[in-house]
Amino acid sequence: MAEAGQKKVINIAASTEMEQTLYAVKQKVYPRAVSGWFASWRVALVLFTQLLYYGLPWLSWDGRQAILFDLAQRKFYILGLVFWPQDFIYLTGLLVIAAFSLFLFTAIAGRLWCGFACPQTVYTELFLWIERKIEGDRRKQMKLDRQAWNIEKIGKKTAKHSAWLVLALWTGFTFVGYFTPIKELAISFAHWTLGPWETFWIFFYGFATYGNAGFMREQVCKYMCPYARFQSVMFDSDTLTVTYDPSRGEPRGPRSKSTDRHTAGLGDCVDCSICVQVCPTDIDIRNGLQYECIGCAACIDGCDQVMAKMGYPRGLIRYTTENVIKGKYPDRSILAHVLRPRTLIYSVLLLAIVATLGMALINRVPLRVDAIRDRIAARETADGHIENVYRLQIINMQNKPHRYAISVTGLPGIKLGDASSLAEVAALGTHDAVVHVQIDPSEIRARSSPVEFKIQSLDNPELTKTVRSTFLNR
Amino acid sequence: MQRIIQVLWPSFIAAGVMDIVLFTLLDPVALIYQDAPLFTTRLGAYSLGFFLFWLFGTVSSALTCYFQCSTAQLNKICKSSEPKN
Numbered sequence: 194m195a196e197a198g199q200k201k202v203i204n205i206a207a208s209t210e211m212e213q214t215l216y217a218v219k220q221k222v223y224p225r226a227v228s229g230w231f232a233s234w235r236v237a238l239v240l241f242t243q244l245l246y247y248g249l250p251w252l253s254w255d256g257r258q259a260i261l262f263d264l265a266q267r268k269f270y271i272l273g274l275v276f277w278p279q280d281f282i283y284l285t286g287l288l289v290i291a292a293f294s295l296f297l298f299t300a301i302a303g304r305l306w307c308g309f310a311c312p313q314t315v316y317t318e319l320f321l322w323i324e325r326k327i328e329g330d331r332r333k334q335m336k337l338d339r340q341a342w343n344i345e346k347i348g349k350k351t352a353k354h355s356a357w358l359v360l361a362l363w364t365g366f367t368f369v370g371y372f373t374p375i376k377e378l379a380i381s382f383a384h385w386t387l388g389p390w391e392t393f394w395i396f397f398y399g400f401a402t403y404g405n406a407g408f409m410r411e412q413v414c415k416y417m418c419p420y421a422r423f424q425s426v427m428f429d430s431d432t433l434t435v436t437y438d439p440s441r442g443e444p445r446g447p448r449s450k451s452t453d454r455h456t457a458g459l460g461d462c463v464d465c466s467i468c469v470q471v472c473p474t475d476i477d478i479r480n481g482l483q484y485e486c487i488g489c490a491a492c493i494d495g496c497d498q499v500m501a502k503m504g505y506p507r508g509l510i511r512y513t514t515e516n517v518i519k520g521k522y523p524d525r526s527i528l529a530h531v532l533r534p535r536t537l538i539y540s541v542l543l544l545a546i547v548a549t550l551g552m553a554l555i556n557r558v559p560l561r562v563d564a565i566r567d568r569i570a571a572r573e574t575a576d577g578h579i580e581n582v583y584r585l586q587i588i589n590m591q592n593k594p595h596r597y598a599i600s601v602t603g604l605p606g607i608k609l610g611d612a613s614s615l616a617e618v619a620a621l622g623t624h625d626a627v628v629h630v631q632i633d634p635s636e637i638r639a640r641s642s643p644v645e646f647k648i649q650s651l652d653n654p655e656l657t658k659t660v661r662s663t664f665l666n667r
Numbered sequence: 668m669q670r671i672i673q674v675l676w677p678s679f680i681a682a683g684v685m686d687i688v689l690f691t692l693l694d695p696v697a698l699i700y701q702d703a704p705l706f707t708t709r710l711g712a713y714s715l716g717f718f719l720f721w722l723f724g725t726v727s728s729a730l731t732c733y734f735q736c737s738t739a740q741l742n743k744i745c746k747s748s749e750p751k752n
Contacts, residue, residue, distance in 0.1 A: 264709060265708070265710055267694060267709065278691050282693075373710070390708070390710040390711055390714050394714070417676055510705070565735075
């Protein structure tokens with residue numbers, strides 16, 4: 194493999210076409226397939242995330258879609274829970290947790306997200322896999338692109354783009370399936386009776402997938418991704434990054450396997466350029482940490498194979514920290530440097546937010562009440578009481594119907610008028626209860642007094658909400 | 668082409684965020700304009716809202732690009748927003 198790799202060194206700039214793409218003039222990158230520890234992890238993560246992504250919307254819970262962000266009904270279903278627009282705070286909390294997790298493991302181990310879990314990486318991997326299955330390995334792909342159009346080239350290109358389009362459309366369909374019930378969507382899709390917006394978004398997302406994973410690839414990371422630009426603020430000298438060890442590798446140079454590198458005055462780097470060939474963003478990791486590096490570790494796998502072939506120790510390119518390379522501590526002490534103020538602060542904040550959100554979720558009462566006093570001023574009833582009328586908007590945020598008892602407190606002798614003390618609300622329904630509140634005039638002096646309504650479910654006393662309003666005197 | 672994308676892409680991100688925030692706070696079918704509901708379907712409202720925000724963002728980004736031109740460049744025809752020495 195190493196010998197083959199050495200023979201395969203090709204003057205890339207001369208042999209590939211330059212293309213004017215949407216963002217910059219670039220050479221088409223033909224990442225060479227690589228196998229190894231990190232490549233296996235990436236495959237595992239591609240499979241895991243995509244099984245999750247394509248599979249989740251098909252799961253059912255209580256006879257409905259388990260995960261559904263029903264935009265048309267303005268309700269988010271997540272397993273047994275139903276979230277309403279009023280629960281936006283939980284989504285915000287989730288986003289904050291996602292952000293801090295990203296900060297934390299970026300500070301510890303660099304761009305793990307970019308290299309292994311980002312949809313851009315994952316779909317690029319899938320598209321590259323299809324490309325390799327149809328067009329062959331890196332060299333065959335380059336040859337195919339150089340050669341004139343003939344039946345074989347047309348056939349292969351058509352097959353590749355068709356396969357890409359099918360995958361892209363399936364991705365777009367699944368995406369829309371998270372926002373509108375996927376089973377109905379599948380039936381409409383089969384009968385071609387999709388609504389205009391569903392059709393639009395399936396094709397829009399599908400087209401974006403096709404473009405991003407098929408053509409733009411590393412350009413998305415280099416020019417379009419905001420995260421890639423500011424990741425450096427989370428890095429410090431103890432952050433694990435994909436690093437070439439120049440003290441071991443230099444002076445680099447080709448040599449035969451039998452050459453003793455020490456007497457020849459050479460470092461461990463055989464300058465085979467495998468690390469460049471496997472790089473999806475087409476950089477040379479030997480030039481140091483660069484913002485284009487997405488931390489995919491393909492160069493580590495590639496280099497380790499060459500080192501094994503040469504009989505040299507692995508890890509000329511490895512996950513290590515800047516301080517190790519500077520010789521401040523050895524690789525085995527990396528773990529001891531994971532705990533440092535930056536990571537501790539991120540961890541504490543993360544734990545605090547997770548705990549707060551968890552508590553809030555546990556204590557969340559799926560009931561919401563708003564009280565609006567009738568605009569008609571206080572009036573006197575036939576039996577001489579002062580009466581105020583309120584409209585209580587009761588939202589049952591749970592997926593089953595409830596009966597609620599309504600009571601009022603705040604003034605001595607305050608009571609509810611007839612037919613005001615009970616409300617029935619359907620599952621996930623909203624009910625406007627008109628409530629008459631009465632009081633004896635002798636009990637009230639102020640122009641307006643605060644009152645409090647309590648709404649409690651009859652079948653589950655924990656479902657209780659209180660809401661404040663004011664009671665007006667005549 | 669490159670500049671068109673430079674204008675369209677950030678506005679796209681901003682429009683997505685704006686759309687989510689606005690329609691979380693506000694139910695589009697509850698909007699009444701001159702005694703008639705403004706939208707019949709929510710999905711349509713979200714989508715139209717998104718494109719409207721995208722348009723506004725595009726105008727804003729394009730103006731930023733446009734105003735980057737120095738007076739000297741404007742006296743000719745503004746071709747590039749890159750700083751000229």
